[in-house]
Amino acid sequence: MSAESVLSPAALRRLNKVQPASDPSSFYAASEKIYPREVKGRYASRRNLTVAVLLGLFYGVAWLNWRGHQALLFDLPARKFHIFGLTLWPQDFFYMALLMIIAAVSLFFFTALAGRLFCGYACPQTVWTELFLWIERRTEGTRSKRMKLDQGPWTAEKVLRKSTKQIAWLAFAAYTGFTFVGYFMPIRSLGAQLTSFSLGGWAVFWIFLYSLATYGNAGFLREQVCKYMCPYARFQSAMFDKDTLIISYDETRGEPRGARRRGSDAQTQGLGDCIDCTLCVQVCPTGIDIRKGLQYECIACAACIDACDEVMDKMAAPRGLIRYSTEHAMHGKATHVARPRLFVYGALLAAAAAAIVVSLSARTPLILDVIRDRNALYREVRGDRIENSYTLKIINEDNERHAYRLEASGLKDLTLAEPLGVIEVAPGSVSSIPMRLEAPAEVAAGVHPITLRITAADAPNIARTEKTRFIGP
Amino acid sequence: MPESPKIRGAARRQLWIDVGLVLWTSFLSASVASVLGFAAVDPQLLRDAGPRIFDNLNREAGYALGFFFFWAIGALASGLSVFMVRSAHPPALNDGESP
Numbered sequence: 001m002s003a004e005s006v007l008s009p010a011a012l013r014r015l016n017k018v019q020p021a022s023d024p025s026s027f028y029a030a031s032e033k034i035y036p037r038e039v040k041g042r043y044a045s046r047r048n049l050t051v052a053v054l055l056g057l058f059y060g061v062a063w064l065n066w067r068g069h070q071a072l073l074f075d076l077p078a079r080k081f082h083i084f085g086l087t088l089w090p091q092d093f094f095y096m097a098l099l100m101i102i103a104a105v106s107l108f109f110f111t112a113l114a115g116r117l118f119c120g121y122a123c124p125q126t127v128w129t130e131l132f133l134w135i136e137r138r139t140e141g142t143r144s145k146r147m148k149l150d151q152g153p154w155t156a157e158k159v160l161r162k163s164t165k166q167i168a169w170l171a172f173a174a175y176t177g178f179t180f181v182g183y184f185m186p187i188r189s190l191g192a193q194l195t196s197f198s199l200g201g202w203a204v205f206w207i208f209l210y211s212l213a214t215y216g217n218a219g220f221l222r223e224q225v226c227k228y229m230c231p232y233a234r235f236q237s238a239m240f241d242k243d244t245l246i247i248s249y250d251e252t253r254g255e256p257r258g259a260r261r262r263g264s265d266a267q268t269q270g271l272g273d274c275i276d277c278t279l280c281v282q283v284c285p286t287g288i289d290i291r292k293g294l295q296y297e298c299i300a301c302a303a304c305i306d307a308c309d310e311v312m313d314k315m316a317a318p319r320g321l322i323r324y325s326t327e328h329a330m331h332g333k334a335t336h337v338a339r340p341r342l343f344v345y346g347a348l349l350a351a352a353a354a355a356i357v358v359s360l361s362a363r364t365p366l367i368l369d370v371i372r373d374r375n376a377l378y379r380e381v382r383g384d385r386i387e388n389s390y391t392l393k394i395i396n397e398d399n400e401r402h403a404y405r406l407e408a409s410g411l412k413d414l415t416l417a418e419p420l421g422v423i424e425v426a427p428g429s430v431s432s433i434p435m436r437l438e439a440p441a442e443v444a445a446g447v448h449p450i451t452l453r454i455t456a457a458d459a460p461n462i463a464r465t466e467k468t469r470f471i472g473p
Numbered sequence: 474m475p476e477s478p479k480i481r482g483a484a485r486r487q488l489w490i491d492v493g494l495v496l497w498t499s500f501l502s503a504s505v506a507s508v509l510g511f512a513a514v515d516p517q518l519l520r521d522a523g524p525r526i527f528d529n530l531n532r533e534a535g536y537a538l539g540f541f542f543f544w545a546i547g548a549l550a551s552g553l554s555v556f557m558v559r560s561a562h563p564p565a566l567n568d569g570e571s572p
Binding site: 202228 | 497498501515536
């Protein structure tokens with residue numbers, strides 16, 4: 001019984017959303033493996049350079065030290081973020097939020113300006129896929145060799161090539177997982193624990209998880225992450241307009257496409273510049289045909305531009321049949337780089353950047369918490385004096401040791417019951433100090449708002465004021 | 474209603490795609506929830522102030538537990554959405570034409 005006769009038109013349409021109805025057998029078709037062809041050219045070199053720099057930064061910065069501690073460490077176990085000279089505490093989440101806003105708005109800004117630059121050059125998915133593809137080329141050979149190898153029987157050579165590739169992939173994936181976790185737990189002690197087989201359970205779990213994610217994403221899922229999993233790929237079109245740089249095929253120049261002899265005159269044969277060699281399709285990491293127009297699968301890696309330019313050179317035709325262009329330019333209109341959208345994104349970016357610079361420069365690397373003793377409101381001492389107990393929590397967020405002095409004010413003759421002297425707090429640590437204040441009974445009756453102030457003895461600009469209460473009978 | 478194997482195959486494939494989508498979108502939202510949540514709350518609070526079963530919880534375990542909790546809640550919401558959309562009659566997401 002055919003599918004059409006059993007199902008209502010609505011049910012059919014619902015199914016048609018899965019796969020085109022013209023070929024019902026494709027219901028079963030798993031996505032076909034894509035063998036991206038190797039490509040050389042201007043954009044390929046730029047991408048290789050970006051990939052090398054980004055991978056170098058990722059694997060390298062983890063080992064960088066800054067004044068005795070790891071330069072970039074989001075120390076989750078200790079709840080402290082080290083960013084070179086700056087140490088952020090959970091109380092400083094504001095800065096992290098600003099940094100994330102800056103990252104998001106930059107993405108919008110560059111997408112509006114130059115299309116999917118991030119996808120094609122800087123997205124970790126692209127970067128690690130390039131790395132894994134490079135390994136694949138070194139072990140299994142070029143595109144045609146890889147296809148032949150996959151189709152052929154399991155010879156000794158195939159086993160050797162495939163297992164070499166898998167070992168290299170697994171090694172890179174494992175090291176990537178280790179490095180990634182090394183940004184969240186100190187990488188040197190993580191390394192020492194690893195070599196002495198004394199890693200903690202959670203460290204092993206996260207390293208394993210991120211290794212697996214790297215291996216799966218860069219080795220197998222590849223373009224499917226961009227096509228099916230990436231939300232950004234779907235909504236980036238909201239940042240696009242007719243002046244956004246996109247990779248486009250010049251249809252008016254290329255069509256009608258068709259094969260021809262080298263040196264023959266295309267015009268007399270009624271042909272456009274496209275020789276239909278399909279190299280642009282073969283090099284595409286997401287397996288699309290750019291000649292069908294802009295598609296959301298296109299990650300703007302520009303591999304098709306490189307491939308087509310090489311062919312145009314061979315055909316002695318001008319380059320740029322496929323090129324970076326804008327919709328306006330393609331239709332013979334002027335492209336406007338300066339446009340409201342860019343100014344809005346740019347202004348947002350500038351505002352967030354200014355906010356972070358201003359607030360960071362005004363930041364006092366000191367936190368004071370005052371906790372009143374909960375057990376007793378007050379205590380009478382030496383007959384005529386009233387005493388209140390407090391606990392001071394002093395957090396030295398600076399990278400240097402400081403000695404702090406305490407002053408209390410807000411009530412006549414308010415004094416410390418015992419002199420505290422200077423309170424020394426090591427860099428990046430918390431000190432809890434029990435402390436008692438006392439005042440004469442005749443002024444102490446009732447509840448009095450008082451002010452505590454600590455000042456670094458060696459740096460008077462590092463100071464904090466905190467309000468609390470002094471309670472009498 | 475008799476169904477051809479092709480239709481069953483398509484339905485099964487759609488089910489797996491749905492499961493994948495639900496797990497993936499809830500994973501993304503769990504990551505966001507973990508960053509925001511644990512910036513505000515130290516997971517050790519669970520040990521110090523939470524129920525007795527958390528008495529031996531260290532911070533790393535707290536992060537992991539929190540992440541999986543957020544993931545589960547996200548998957549619940551995401552899964553319910555997909556279920557409601559797919560089980561609607563007439564289909565909630567058709568192409569605009571009446572059947």
